[in-house]
Ligand code: FDM
């Protein structure tokens with residue numbers, strides 16, 4: 594039996610990731626391709642609850658501790674990710690390890706290698722769709738500025754870190770267009786990835 598694809602959306606805040614995740618899931622459903630959504634941080638777990646309080650500025654924690662919590666939040670989902678992919682379900686994921694390293698390299702000031710280390714050994718994405726959005730477009734989108742990290746200065750530094758993390762399975766998508774235009778590109782890349790990884794083993798981050 595063929596496995597599902599591990600498809601991750603990355604990008605700055607308000608790039609349109611959640612919208613594109615929903616549109617891709619619907620399009621896969623329409624094609625009878627089994628697919629499931631996963632969001633990081635997963636705020637529904639015990640660890641996710643602390644992360645949520647930290648992002649909402651209800652608690653203060655050292656940036657390094659928060660970094661490890663974000664990674665732990667992925668590790669607690671490792672088995673379910675693996676099992677879903679193995680049974681043939683494609684995962685459409687809103688943020689993953691690249692967000693972890695890109696944001697924390699800015700908030701902790703530590704090297705990217707340090708930030709990447711806790712995620713080593715987790716399942717690796719087959720495709721990373723990086724949604725590119727300009728600082729101007731970002732601010733026109735609803736809810737901007739409420740959570741921690743939603744500041745221009747942080748965002749532009751995070752954008753630079755993201756670029757340093759890109760590998761051969763990343764694609765950069767211009768998210769400044771209409772959501773339908775963006776979706777067309779996304780779907781195209783996703784369908785190719787689903788086809789290409791069918792008989793491939795699931796990769797691991799940095800191993
Ligand atoms: N974020 C997200 C991190 O700093 N590290 C991580 O590992 C992840 C998954 O959390 F500012 C940041 C990115 C963002 C915030 O994410 C909440 P959403 O996608 O905006 O809810």
Ligand code: MG
Pocket residue numbers: 606607740
């Ligand atoms: Mg956000």
